[in-house]
């Protein structure tokens with residue numbers, strides 16, 4: 370797809386990446402292409418291999434096979450050089466409940482040997498500001514809502530300027546308000562040019578937050594591209610409501626389409642719905658209407674139905690998705 374040709378290159382690139390647990394492949398030969406500056410939604414049902422992939426990308430687990438490049442550098446060979454450029458939220462950092470949000474971030478920053486102590490206070494303040502927690506900087510973390518804790522985890526990832534942010538299911542377990550806050554925040558993270566790689570099992574969430582999507586199913590990457598590319602790859606069906614079903618079918622066939630058998634009948638018994646999949650490039654709905662009219666078909670109704678992204682994903686993964694959340 371176009372991802373590989375995107376300006377700025379790829380922030381994450383894998384080639385035939387695999388990871389097994391015993392005989393079982395949790396990640397099965399995936400080729401990720403995450404363009405720089407994108408918000409890439411790593412979408413898949415529970416157990417499809419998202420967390421395992423993320424752990425391997427971040428050097429928290431070893432791959433069995435395959436090549437990985439993060440920010441253009443080979444992993445895990447160049448891990449030490451790459452990690453300071455990458456902010457991550459995986460399984461959430463452990464916070465001290467009786468310390469404030471700001472004090473927790475300062476402690477976590479102390480553990481980062483690349484972080485400058487001289488600028489710590491300023492950086493902690495800026496990170497809290499960025500995630501909308503400046504007002505709660507002095508509040509003890511046990512009084513934070515789940516959404517606030519999750520945003521504090523993201524603030525931790527933002528303590529230094531990052532080229533890449535990797536977030537594993539950041540809205541998991543949050544109430545609707547917390548979910549909205551985190552989604553809004555994720556969208557804002559690319560300001561300044563960073564790339565965001567975010568996993569989710571919720572299609573609606575990925576549609577709201579992301580520019581690109583990769584779909585996982587049972588360890589395999591079954592689709593990848595921009596949201597629009599995936600929408601366009603779905604099927605489109607035209608339906609004609611007409612009393613001249615036989616002629617309509619012949620006109621559709623004349624355009625190289627394969628008309629389906631007339632379905633049911635319209636308001637009047639003499640009408641039938643003739644349909645066809647739009648499977649030929651260059652045959653657009655307007656071409657079809659013009660041909661029907663020119664062929665003497667009395668067109669009483671005409672509709673174009675595109676399969677939804679949800680239908681597309683269900684057909685790709687063979688299973689239902691949680692679509693709301």
Ligand SMILES: Nc1ncnc2c1ncn2[C@@H]1O[C@H](COP(=O)(O)OP(=O)(O)OP(=O)(O)O)[C@@H](O)[C@H]1O
Nearest residue numbers: 390394395413414415416417418419420421422570
């Ligand atoms: N440490 C492990 N040992 C054995 N099997 C594992 C281990 N970690 C993950 N798996 C298995 O690998 C598969 C992929 O799991 P993974 O956690 O990567 O999926 P996921 O898409 O992130 O799902 P979830 O959202 O539920 O975490 C699952 O079948 C899981 O049971």
